[in-house]
Amino acid sequence: MATDTHPSKAGAGSAGQGLRRLLLDNGALSALVVLLVAMSLLSGDFLTTQNLLNVGVQAAVTAILAFGVTFVIVSAGIDLSVGSVAALSATVLAWSATSAGLPVWLAVVLAVATGLACGFVSGALVAYGKLPSFIATLAMLSVARGLSLVISQGRPIPFPDSVSVLGDTIGGWLPVPVLVMIAMGLIAALVLARTYIGRSMYAIGGNEEAARLSGLRVKKQKLAIYALSGLFAAVAGIVLASRLVSAQPQAAQGYELDAIAAVVIGGASLAGGVGKASGTLIGALILAVLRNGLNLLSVSAFWQQVVIGVVIALAVLLDTLRRKAGSGASAGGASAAPGSPGGGRRGAVQAGVALVCVAAVIAAVTYFKSGSTSAGPTKVGMSLSTLNNPFFVQMKEGAQQEADEAGVDLTVTDAQNDASQQANQLENFTSSGVDSVIVNPVDSDAVGPAVRGADKAGIPVVAADRGVNKAETATLVASDNVAGGKLAAKTLADRLGGKGSIIVLQGTAGTSASRERGAGFAAGIKAYPGIKIVATQPADFDRTKGLDVMTNLLQSHPGVNGVFAENDEMALGAVKALGGKAGKSVPVVGFDGTPDGLTAVEAGTLYASVAQQPEELGRVAVRNALRAADGKKVDSTVKVPVKVVTRQNVADFS
Secondary structure: OOOHHHHHHHHHHHHHHHHHHHHHHOOOHHHHHHHHHHHHHHHHOOHHHHHHHHHHHHHHHHHHHHHHHHHHHOOOOOOOHHHHHHHHHHHHHEEEHHOOOHHHHHHHHHHHHHHHHHHHHHHHHOOHHHHHHHHHHHHHHHHHHHHHHHHOOOOOOOOHHHHHHHOOOOOOOOHHHHHHHHHHHHHHHHHHHHOOHHHHHHOOOOOOHHHHHOOOOOHHHHHHHHHHOOOOOOOOHHHHHHHOOOEOOOOOHHHHHHHHHHHHHHOOOOOOOOHHHHHHHHHHHHHHHHHHHHHOOOHHHHHHHHHHHHHHHHHHHHHHHHHHHHHHHHHOOOOOOOOHHHHHHHHHHHHHHOOOOOHHHHHHHHHHHHHHHHOOOOOEEEEEOOOOOHHHHHHHHHHHHHHHHHEEEEEEOOOOOOOOHHHHHHHHHHHOOEEEEEEOOOOOOHHHHHHHHHHHHOOOOEEOOOOOOOOOOEEEEEEEEEHHHHHHHHHHHHHHOOHHHEEEEEOOOHHHHHHHHHHHHHHHHOOOOOEEEEEEEEEEHHHHHHHHHHHHHHHHHHOEEEEEEEHHHHHHHHHHHHHHHHHOOEEEEEEEOOHHHHHHHHHHHOOOOOOHHHHHHHHHHHHHHHHOHHHHHHOEEEOOEEEOOOOOOOOOOO
């Protein structure tokens, strides 16, 4: 009787467990299928060949980065440096092939070697320096990004034409980045499934101590694992720069988080020992499909971040459930091995020593700075929203020239488009007792509290290019953005003959520059009822985002006749997305008159740019900061004139 009932129970139980395991192991693939169906139902433009290829292109860089990160996560580590390593590798390639004059093939070798070297150093810090992988790669993130800025001097570097083909298509339709992504995915799958180092990754991630006792050379394997991650990051950086036809020193910022998210969404365990290249590819595609689909549906960029955050949280929750299921299946498995008490105490001691060292350095710097403030020159602090944009690099150069001529000690900081980091910089300027502050806000609202703090300390603040909300400033030195927006509208409308459909690419939400340029353009375009704005999407003043957003919008609006971008970087991204149409059937108008923008105007791919004078803006900002510091009266607003630059008058601008 018992023997008759037992098999049926076992069969039912095994069938239930099999279904449960199938759902758990293929959750990412199921989610991707559901997402594809949902997006195709919500948008008729989603499920087209061209748009799906666009999704592949936009997933390529994240996927290649994520393949390298998969190696690290499978071995129970983490790599936060891949975005910065990608940017550094691309910068090395571009600089070597242009400024250094090396052959392109040698520049490519140097770029790949740079990625390998960065990964090797991270691996050495983890394996031999006993640093947590989080700390080691966080340090490499900062070092690689800094070196990228040092090499490029904060300016984009043109990419060699022979390498830029990696961002093009084969036969006019098959994107090369997708082919590179597939090739790197196959290599990653082969390494994980068919090689000794791949088996070592799973062994180390499953139980590092057991792997060591089994004779595995764990330290040497970790060196190789992190070096592979650096190699994949270098390839991703080259592909990204190829798409943009330039190496951006601040490119791939935050991509490491997308890469980690793709790995986790794809089913890898953050505890190590679990992960596949195919799952990582699915995770990267899910993120790309989400962004692409939400762009097609004209969903706010803020809500896009919310949706992606929820997806990542659900993926981690699934990872937790999977690990609980696995630990329950193995009766009392050896899960207590990773991280002994002694190791934890050692880590705490190391962290304590690091904190003491940092505190000592901060105290020493503070002491010497405070000791040297008595009889020095006038000190001015300047916080720029970013030095990745050529416009702000020129503003810095103009400000520095004026400061040097006036004998002023000017300190310039880069907020890297991070509002909280900029607030910290302004607070540091206030506490260090500078005589005045110049701020180019990342966000006009977010900077308000820090500016109010400077006001309370009696330090005058000059706003440059963008205004400050909810706080008093001595003056606003800016181009007439509203007038510039109206000029852009008239220029584009005249080119279209007063009829057509156009797309508007907005800048960073919350900045006065974006609001004023947008308001001026909207007011100017009202005079032309035959022109319709069919889409308005933010691209955050960034060339890469301008490229991706414009590519997505073209799927919904293939017959668009014109484009207005609130700065030249986004305009150049739109030009790249439009391809042969740019400057011919689809005129693009930008704003700023940056060197790259003026070059594109001269070439005819960018129809026009509303040119500012960033160097003069920087000079005027320093002059007014000095006047305010001396207690002299300054005007509440100082406008620097703007002018439309076209192919006919571009020679008059430098």
